[in-house]
Amino acid sequence: SSKGDETSEATDAAKAPEASEGTETSEDLTLYPFVEKEYLSDYDDISGKLLAQTEYCRVGIHDDGEKHTELKDALLAYNEEKRAAAAEEQAFLLETARAAASETEDFYGYQSSSEVKILRADERVFSFAKSVYSFTGGAHGNSGVIGVSFDSKTGEELRLSNVISDKEALSAYITARLEEEYGAMDMLFEDWKEYVGSAADFNFALGPSGMEVYFDPYEIGPYALGEVTIEVPYTEESIGFNEAFLPAKEQSMWELEAYDELMLDVDGDNEAEAIGLSFQAQEDQSQSTYTFYVMDGEETSSVNGICGYGMDKAYILKKPEGGYVFYGDCKSDNDWHYLTMVDIDTLMAGDGADPTEYYEAFYDNVPVSAESFYLETRGSLISTVPERRRHCVAGNGLPEALQDDFIIDGLILTAKKDIKCISESGKGEESTIPAGTELRAVSTDESSYIIAELTASGEAVRIEVNGESWPHTIDGTDIEDCFEGLVFAG
Numbered sequence: 001s002s003k004g005d006e007t008s009e010a011t012d013a014a015k016a017p018e019a020s021e022g023t024e025t026s027e028d029l030t031l032y033p034f035v036e037k038e039y040l041s042d043y044d045d046i047s048g049k050l051l052a053q054t055e056y057c058r059v060g061i062h063d064d065g066e067k068h069t070e071l072k073d074a075l076l077a078y079n080e081e082k083r084a085a086a087a088e089e090q091a092f093l094l095e096t097a098r099a100a101a102s103e104t105e106d107f108y109g110y111q112s113s114s115e116v117k118i119l120r121a122d123e124r125v126f127s128f129a130k131s132v133y134s135f136t137g138g139a140h141g142n143s144g145v146i147g148v149s150f151d152s153k154t155g156e157e158l159r160l161s162n163v164i165s166d167k168e169a170l171s172a173y174i175t176a177r178l179e180e181e182y183g184a185m186d187m188l189f190e191d192w193k194e195y196v197g198s199a200a201d202f203n204f205a206l207g208p209s210g211m212e213v214y215f216d217p218y219e220i221g222p223y224a225l226g227e228v229t230i231e232v233p234y235t236e237e238s239i240g241f242n243e244a245f246l247p248a249k250e251q252s253m254w255e256l257e258a259y260d261e262l263m264l265d266v267d268g269d270n271e272a273e274a275i276g277l278s279f280q281a282q283e284d285q286s287q288s289t290y291t292f293y294v295m296d297g298e299e300t301s302s303v304n305g306i307c308g309y310g311m312d313k314a315y316i317l318k319k320p321e322g323g324y325v326f327y328g329d330c331k332s333d334n335d336w337h338y339l340t341m342v343d344i345d346t347l348m349a350g351d352g353a354d355p356t357e358y359y360e361a362f363y364d365n366v367p368v369s370a371e372s373f374y375l376e377t378r379g380s381l382i383s384t385v386p387e388r389r390r391h392c393v394a395g396n397g398l399p400e401a402l403q404d405d406f407i408i409d410g411l412i413l414t415a416k417k418d419i420k421c422i423s424e425s426g427k428g429e430e431s432t433i434p435a436g437t438e439l440r441a442v443s444t445d446e447s448s449y450i451i452a453e454l455t456a457s458g459e460a461v462r463i464e465v466n467g468e469s470w471p472h473t474i475d476g477t478d479i480e481d482c483f484e485g486l487v488f489a490g
Contacts, residue, residue, distance in 0.1 A: 031121035032062040040090040050109040052093035056086040074155030127206040144216035147205030165240030192220040252318040252370035305355035308332040317370040325397035337361035384489040411441040413485040424460035
């Protein structure tokens with residue numbers, strides 16, 4: 001797929017209508033999380049081989065105004081702590097790698113990496129599971145899972161005692177589940193029951209339907225057992241879950257991992273269907289294809305689609321009047337993404353469920369509710385920068401925009417000349433931005449204007465931009481002659 005396909009019939013059908021007043025029904029219950037990866041890498045000066053690489057994740061939330069300041073401060077502190085820890089880890093890996101590389105020609109680099117999976121992001125809880133992995137030689141690397149949960153209102157990190165009232169009941173539930181799932185495998189350590197029963201605390205995170213408790217390799221069993229996750233449903237009354245941290249709304253979004261089936265009742269018959277996703281590469285490696293399927297008993301409904309250079313994320317989302325839809329975030333040229341979508345009800349009915357494309361996608365944004373989530377694109381009016389706007393799943397399963405303008409983050413410009421503008425903060429009066437003024441682009445309609453804030457005063461102004469042809473102009477002047485700080489790709 002290419003961006004030039006935007007004129008196709010499929011894309012036109014998927015373009016979202018403008019939202020009406022009062023559309024946002026769940027804003028007070030939904031946060032807008034994002035996860036960004038950062039990398040630290042060092043290479044050998046002579047051979048050019050990778051010596052060490054540390055990958056870590058930055059976690060945060062988008063919101064409007066000054067909401068959730070305590071949580072944002074807590075996440076900022078968390079990110080700074082992990083950034084410093086990553087720098088220390090990279091220094092250790094590099095020192096160790098240099099010594100190992102001097103002893104063998106087959107050295108392929110040491111690494112430390114992490115992946116973050118957002119579990120909940122609402123007005124009560126912000127919670128995620130971080131999977132970590134490190135390799136410094138030997139037969140295999142080391143891995144584990146770390147659960148992190150914050151009180152969304154106060155920003156305080158939650159301890160087990162904040163969430164439940166009866167730890168003995170929790171230990172008993174976990175013991176019973178481990179016995180049921182792994183007892184017959186003969187892969188648990190002899191003293192695993194004593195370990196679980198005497199644990200002063202548990203490594204946990206709060207998911208949409210229950211608490212997840214994590215055990216790393218060697219904790220209750222050998223490395224071959226892998227990481228073990230036990231979900232403790234919020235409905236397990238004996239444990240005494242604190243109602244202040246229980247979800248206030250039913251789940252409407254489920255992450256779908258490739259080659260790992262999701263069990264969900266999508267046809268309303270009170271029996272869960274198996275939902276799956278797999279990928280196939282074209283022989284010429286030009287693009288990838290995917291197969292999405294739903295298994296209802298012995299009957300399988302499936303559809304094939306194109307996913308560009310691969311699929312970053314995939315989700316099942318609930319439609320407002322019932323029914324479900326599949327959204328896949330596909331990668332394309334120049335780090336550009338688009339959505340591919342399949343209506344599950346149509347697929348299971350056998351009425352022909354060809355994938356539909358939409359030219360905004362999730363990128364680093366993580367959806368947690370079908371009623372409100374951010375999709376992003378790469379703008380071109382004022383610069384090639386990430387731009388996002390809120391959406392929901394419409395009745396037909398397609399994305400519906402909840403705001404007209406796209407939000408811009410982090411684009412700082414400096415006026416090269418006096419520039420005409422219209423005051424947004426005052427009465428819409430015409431004004432002039434003097435040469436040398438620094439401003440921050442805030443939003444745009446991607447066709448005729450940008451809204452910006454003057455750095456010194458915070459005043460919001462509207463700048464008219466003619467985007468009908470290239471170069472774009474402001475009052476007849478090439479925009480590159482108007483501002484410093486513009487960044488265009490290509």
